[in-house]
Amino acid sequence: MSANGGTKAVIAALLANLGIAVTKFIAFALTNSSSMLAEAIHSVADSGNQGLLLLGGRRAKRAATPQHPFGYGRERYIYAFIVSIVLFSVGGLFALYEAYHKWAEPHPIENWQWVPVAVLVIAIVMEAFSFRTAVRESNHTRGKQSWVHFVRRAKAPELPVVLLEDLGALVGLVFALFGVGMTLITHDGRWDAVGTAAIGVLLVTIAIILAIETKSLLLGEGAEAHEVAAIEKAMTEGPEVERIIHMKTLYLGPDELMVAAKIAVPPCDYAEEVARGINAVEARVRTAVPHARVIYLEPDIYSAAADQAGTGSAAHTAVPESETEPGQIAGRPGS
Template sequence: MSANGGTKAIVAALAANIGIAVTKFIAFLLTGSSSMLAESIHSVADSGNQGLLLLGGRRAKREATPEHPFGYGRERYIYAFIVSIVLFSLGGLFALYEAYHKAAEPHPIESWQWVPVAVLLAAIIMEGFSFRTAIKESNLIRGGQSWLRFIRRAKAPELPVVLLEDFGALIGLVFALFGVGMTLITGNGLWDAAGTAMIGLLLVIIAATLAIETKSLLLGEGAESKEVAAIEQAVKAGPEVERIIHMKTLYLGPEELMVAAKIAVSPCDSAESLARGINAVEARIRTAVPIARVIYLEPDIYSAAADEAGTGAASHTAVPQPETGEQAAHPGS
């Protein structure tokens, strides 16, 4: 759901930004407004960013290889991080440079004075439709989370990126309208420079936010607390497991979770019964958390003495391992 919704939001934003970028650039050529130039580059950067997100989503679907045995799901995070760099450099820093240049040589808008206002109002309407689509698709997976928590905790990067870009674009358009409007009213080009500077600062802040959140995903995030609780409950729901000695989780991609756990099992003499028990636990985990697609379970015999020593297991106790057939610890298929 998140992947399809993210793609729909990206396509809507891409279509809007391409049209907006063209009209803004025409307005800049007619009027010489630095706010219009900054907004043109902003829309160009956003269009490129949406192209990068689509490319990242497509490349992430590649099958796993011996060189990349866990697949390419996290490639979506890499492209989202590149988006933050593009937004910072091409959008934010360029707008700040243009504001500095315009402040050094301010001049009023002397021709085609109605064009930038009309273009900005039309852009606000188009950007509003794109933002509305992003909100609608996000609500399908956001649940009861606040918007801030959704942006910070979402594992699929596309929707938070589009949400922040569209929100920033709308605020930037308001800043541009303010700068252009005050320039037309007062005849003082410094207002245009001020609007451009506000756009630049806004883009730098959004880019920094995206970079920080995407960096966390690149480093590797574990499952949410509710997912961890569901996995623990599933593991301990049957007679095969006495307790969980320790467990770790890691998102291999937005829709793929790895679970690795050492579990205490009852002593048994049959490798076959041990393997059946492990398979039963894996099946319960996948039922409870469907995105848990890669599961490694290591059986051991629990020892209170070893637990006090910090290992939690009888390190020298031999546990029968299956000689043929299914292995006790393996990624599920």
């Protein structure tokens, strides 16, 4: 996923939410509607979330240091996780509290009755524009994946976060419009509380989904199946590698994949031949999967007997170093 695409969607969402928040607060001040207040706080939380995503993207670009030799790419995951907490606490829990308060002390909307409806309709249009931008940017990298699979498996957190936030905002606006509309029709303020409670449940649910998916990224996820297949093909399509004994992958950040593998190389007399072969393999892997930027390959001599024992490596049956001649690889008899 391109960082530019994610940034564009985040900025579009930020501008939309700032404008919407102002209009919702004005509507709340005029009508004292709890649904409008819940939606206003929701927009403020979303604006703060977009700011956090932009900050995380900027800090993740810092160069690696001796203390952090793999760089700061995962900082984008950390800020996305903070977003889920903010959405849960500031957005969801506040809306549930406001719904409880309004249910206990209901009152109808008596002044400026047309204002909340107009504001909500305008907000739906603005959120729809932001959501359309997020969908369009996501389609550049989503491919043939379903939307559920894209949200669950995307390595860059910005677009899934914006997608879920914008979807939640649109549905939440519909809930608010329902609550306000029923309050105006029935003159019963408890409908306003119902709309507010629905918004709260929706935001808490989205926050939990975001937290679960971001936690998985923080713990460390490996490459996708198609990426693993491309890496394996690149490693074994040349004469330098007989087979892959075992391999592990790990995303160090959304745009940086680490590949570590033990590979079986043909027996040879000199380490220089092995080094040239490894360099060739690394070049093919980076061509096949460009974001596989950190590659560690350990050469070994494959042994079928050792494979049956569960190691696949001839290291356990190699000739002791003291019995090899200078300049020769252990495990290969002198010629």
